[in-house]
Amino acid sequence: EGALYKFDQRSNLNPIFSDSTDGVQKRTRRHEDNSDLQAFVNGLNLADQNARIAHFFDHANVPNLINYVAVRAINMDSDDVRKNMYMYRDTRGTGEWFILPWDKDWTYGIEGDGGSFLRHPFFGDQFHAKQNANQYSVLWTVIFNDPPLREMYLRRLRTLMDQYLQPPGTPAAAGWFEQRVDQWYRSVSNAIPGIAANVTTLKKYFTTRRKALFV
Secondary structure (H helix, E strand, O other): OEEEEEEEEOOOOOOOOOOOOOOOEOOOOOOOOOOHHOOOHHHHHOHHHHHHHHHHHHOOOOHHHHHHHHHHHHHHOOOOOOOOEEEEEEOOOOOOOEEEEOOOOOOOOOOOOHHHHHHHOOOOOOOOOOOOOEEEEEEHHHHHHHHHHHHHHHHHHHHHHHHOOOOOOHHHHHHHHHEEEHHHHHHHHHOOOOOOHHHHHHHHHHHHHHHHHOO
């Protein structure tokens, strides 16, 4: 019963979360306008850092957003800088904003147009933008650069690195991700001929991602 917004391709090159309409499709509560999203956007763009941080803590579901950006660093999402997400507001409850993933085809080593900052854990903020037309996200910029949010993000990222990605040198047979790949491979190998090569490529991704984040 909350407000759900789908973030799609923008028609201009202004960063995502600089407005509440361009490339934004409202999916629920369409009898209302976008003023709730615009209020969230306004807070993300406050010039005063303390006010911006306070707004984020007051209006965002902080564990949800922090966990999302930590997971995106693990899977190296190269296509959610300016689109490919849903934002949901618990309109009738806490009023907080959640992020929901969508369209994750450019992940786990499929680099798309990520550019030279793609492997960086701050990829997609104003200072680590896509070189393709300098695309970045205001939301990522706030999380990665305002000190308390950055610390929370890096702590969560390290937890996920230790628990799921695991350090360089982890044998493939002991890798959490590699074991998941093998599990899915066994369930689909008969239905998708030639998939073994894709499995090999995917497993190589985890080796390189471990080096990028741990080293």
